[in-house]
Amino acid sequence: MGTYRMMSRTMPDIVVCVKQTVDVYQLKPHPETLAPQLSQAQWKNSDFDLNAVEEAVRIKEKSGGKVVVVSVGPEVKQLLVRECLAMGADEAYILSDPSLAQADGAATAKALAAVIKTASPKWDIILCGEASLDQNAYQTGPRLAEIFNVPHVSYVNKLEVGDRVLKAWRAVEDGVEVVSCSLPAVVTVGLEINTPRLPSLLMIRAAQKKPLKELSLNDVGLTKDDLMPRAETLEVKALKTERRRQVFEGKVEELAEKLAERIIAHMGGRR
Amino acid sequence: MKVLVAGEKPEQVITTANYAKSLNPAQVVAAAFKPFTENELAMLGGAGVEKLIHIPEKYLASGAAASAAALAELVKKLDPALVLIYASKKGVEICGRLAQRLDAAYASEAFAVEKGEKGFVAKRLVLGGGYVATVSLNSKPALASVKVSASETSQGMKPAVEEFDPGIDAPAVEVLETIKPEKTRVDLEKASLIVSVGRGFKKKEDLSLAEELAKLIGAEIGCSRPISGDLKWLEEERHIGLSGKRVRPNLYIALGISGQVQHLVGMRDSKTVIAVNIDPNAPMATESDYYFVADLYKILPLTIEILKKKLGS
Ligand SMILES: Cc1cc2nc3c(=O)[nH]c(=O)nc-3n(C[C@H](O)[C@H](O)[C@H](O)COP(=O)(O)OP(=O)(O)OC[C@H]3O[C@@H](n4cnc5c(N)ncnc54)[C@H](O)[C@@H]3O)c2cc1C
Ligand SMILES: Nc1ncnc2c1ncn2[C@@H]1O[C@H](COP(=O)(O)O)[C@@H](O)[C@H]1O
Numbered sequence: 001m002g003t004y005r006m007m008s009r010t011m012p013d014i015v016v017c018v019k020q021t022v023d024v025y026q027l028k029p030h031p032e033t034l035a036p037q038l039s040q041a042q043w044k045n046s047d048f049d050l051n052a053v054e055e056a057v058r059i060k061e062k063s064g065g066k067v068v069v070v071s072v073g074p075e076v077k078q079l080l081v082r083e084c085l086a087m088g089a090d091e092a093y094i095l096s097d098p099s100l101a102q103a104d105g106a107a108t109a110k111a112l113a114a115v116i117k118t119a120s121p122k123w124d125i126i127l128c129g130e131a132s133l134d135q136n137a138y139q140t141g142p143r144l145a146e147i148f149n150v151p152h153v154s155y156v157n158k159l160e161v162g163d164r165v166l167k168a169w170r171a172v173e174d175g176v177e178v179v180s181c182s183l184p185a186v187v188t189v190g191l192e193i194n195t196p197r198l199p200s201l202l203m204i205r206a207a208q209k210k211p212l213k214e215l216s217l218n219d220v221g222l223t224k225d226d227l228m229p230r231a232e233t234l235e236v237k238a239l240k241t242e243r244r245r246q247v248f249e250g251k252v253e254e255l256a257e258k259l260a261e262r263i264i265a266h267m268g269g270r271r
Numbered sequence: 272m273k274v275l276v277a278g279e280k281p282e283q284v285i286t287t288a289n290y291a292k293s294l295n296p297a298q299v300v301a302a303a304f305k306p307f308t309e310n311e312l313a314m315l316g317g318a319g320v321e322k323l324i325h326i327p328e329k330y331l332a333s334g335a336a337a338s339a340a341a342l343a344e345l346v347k348k349l350d351p352a353l354v355l356i357y358a359s360k361k362g363v364e365i366c367g368r369l370a371q372r373l374d375a376a377y378a379s380e381a382f383a384v385e386k387g388e389k390g391f392v393a394k395r396l397v398l399g400g401g402y403v404a405t406v407s408l409n410s411k412p413a414l415a416s417v418k419v420s421a422s423e424t425s426q427g428m429k430p431a432v433e434e435f436d437p438g439i440d441a442p443a444v445e446v447l448e449t450i451k452p453e454k455t456r457v458d459l460e461k462a463s464l465i466v467s468v469g470r471g472f473k474k475k476e477d478l479s480l481a482e483e484l485a486k487l488i489g490a491e492i493g494c495s496r497p498i499s500g501d502l503k504w505l506e507e508e509r510h511i512g513l514s515g516k517r518v519r520p521n522l523y524i525a526l527g528i529s530g531q532v533q534h535l536v537g538m539r540d541s542k543t544v545i546a547v548n549i550d551p552n553a554p555m556a557t558e559s560d561y562y563f564v565a566d567l568y569k570i571l572p573l574t575i576e577i578l579k580k581k582l583g584s
Contacts, residue, residue: 023401136397137379143367145505146367146371177449180444233406256573
């Protein structure tokens with residue numbers, strides 16, 4: 001395969017799926033119900049998705065091509081999408097619909113696939129985070145690959161893109177698997193693949209002029225019924241641990257003495 | 272009620288089957304891509320499995336798409352109410368594709384699955400691992416990848432083994448090479464003392480401070496994800512947290528670890544937590560029994576000297 005396409009196009013079109021989630025690092029549970037206090041929460045781009053954006057931009061810087069950011073959710077915030085554009089993505093497509101507040105992996109993948117088909121039908125690589133900050137579901141990438149009937153490689157910590165093929169290093173329990181597959185393909189990445197750049201003021205300004213398009217369910221050929229979740233969340237409750245929370249501050253010599261005491265007191269029968 | 276259990280490796284299939292027993296199913300069928308030894312077959316029987324279906328290993332070898340395609344064919348043939356796949360990293364990606372293929376409700380990395388009113392209900396960690404979500408799986412079959420630990424196993428009647436080759440094609444991923452880590456085989460889950468290191472350490476060589484402390488008190492070394500993943504200073508299997516090990520030692524000593532939610536979930540079952548951190552306001556402060564606000568480079572050498580004297584070594 002490949003020769004024809006290789007000559008016709010070697011610069012990859014990359015789609016990056018970026019999820020906006022509550023900032024779980026700031027999130028506090030309700031003291032009595034233990035439910036997460038979502039209404040007071042800040043929102044951010046899911047951590048690994050910024051690694052995915054960074055990787056896409058690095059591929060573009062090397063091989064040319066285009067980076068398209070897509071994001072779906074109940075209320076996708078343009079300001080956060082602009083952060084990705086400032087990092088070097090070229091354009092963005094977002095789909096906001098209240099029905100996505102209850103979305104499970106199936107509904108999310110369906111919505112993303114529909115947006116991708118509309119926004120960038122000739123994509124070569126879809127990059128996702130391996131897991132999202134809030135759901136930690138590890139499923140959107142594999143689901144998208146299944147929808148498009150293409151190979152996927154998950155848990156990637158190093159990626160090389162060649163002519164119509166990719167080579168990836170992926171971390172699994174048995175070690176690092178070096179794998180290869182043809183394009184188009186879906187790739188999911190974690191924290192380890194790179195360090196996302198902090199955009200300069202200049203890049204932030206340039207991002208204001210980049211195309212950011214809001215799509216509706218209708219624009220992408222979906223109805224609310226299509227987005228009915230198969231898996232329904234009944235309840236979310238904080239785990240609680242009780243700790244003594246004793247804080248020691250002061251001169252390091254005294255602290256070392258106390259630290260040694262505590263260690264000995266809690267090491268159990270061991271010597 | 273019929274349950275289909277599967278996994279990447281024989282011992283994972285056995286663990287999953289043992290877990291499925293708690294649901295009192297009428298029948299448990301196991302599917303696996305790798306051959307079982309006679310002993311493993313007996314263990315599978317002990318877990319209540321009547322039949323093991325062997326899918327040729329070539330499906331697993333050509334990646335998650337092929338594995339999921341083959342399993343989907345098996346699911347169509349067997350029509351189980353529930354499919355449980357052991358949540359190894361490969362198991363999880365296979366299950367994601369399988370769920371999509373079957374248009375089934377799916378919970379990933381569930382730590383519990385129960386029978387609910389409408390169907391099955393799964394429990395899993397969300398929001399960084401600080402919260403438990405209860406998820407109702409409203410489809411037949413319902414799917415879950417399960418992160419459960421091995422329970423006591425016993426031998427039983429060996430299940431019948433059947434071959435199943437659906438002869439189906441799927442997009443392939445070729446494995447060029449597997450780089451095995453240097454195996455140190457640490458069993459952090461069983462350790463009673465853990466000294467855990469984070470990005471408060473500036474250089475790999477500096478970990479010798481933690482190692483000396485660990486040696487002195489007979490502790491295992493654990494770490495936060497950046498230490499093994501980003502920096503590769505320690506083996507992957509030492510990383511503790513949402514994407515790593517869940518540990519429950521008597522004493523957990525966190526050195527230069529900020530205590531982000533994804534780390535906490537891995538160590539919150541520790542009996543006692545001692546932390547050393549230069550920042551009085553790091554999240555670890557409220558997750559510790561004893562929190563020492565100090566520069567680890569200053570306090571550790573002193574502490575080690577004191578311990579040497581007190582422990583007489
Ligand atoms: C989906 C997902 C899954 C994740 N899974 C995991 C996981 O399983 N495990 C995990 O650990 N992380 C995980 N993370 C990453 C997690 O969010 C944090 O980034 C990580 O835990 C931080 O590691 P750290 O505490 O070592 O580093 P930092 O957060 O950088 O903290 C370093 C700490 O060291 C202190 N320090 C600095 N200098 C000194 C000194 N001289 N003496 C004493 N203290 C000092 C600092 O005050 C700081 O608190 C995950 C993230 C995501 C998004
Ligand atoms: N609503 C969404 N919008 C855009 N991308 C998403 C969305 N949900 C999930 N993703 C992508 O899929 C990855 C894995 O998410 P999850 O399957 O929820 O763990 C994320 O890191 C994103 O790259």
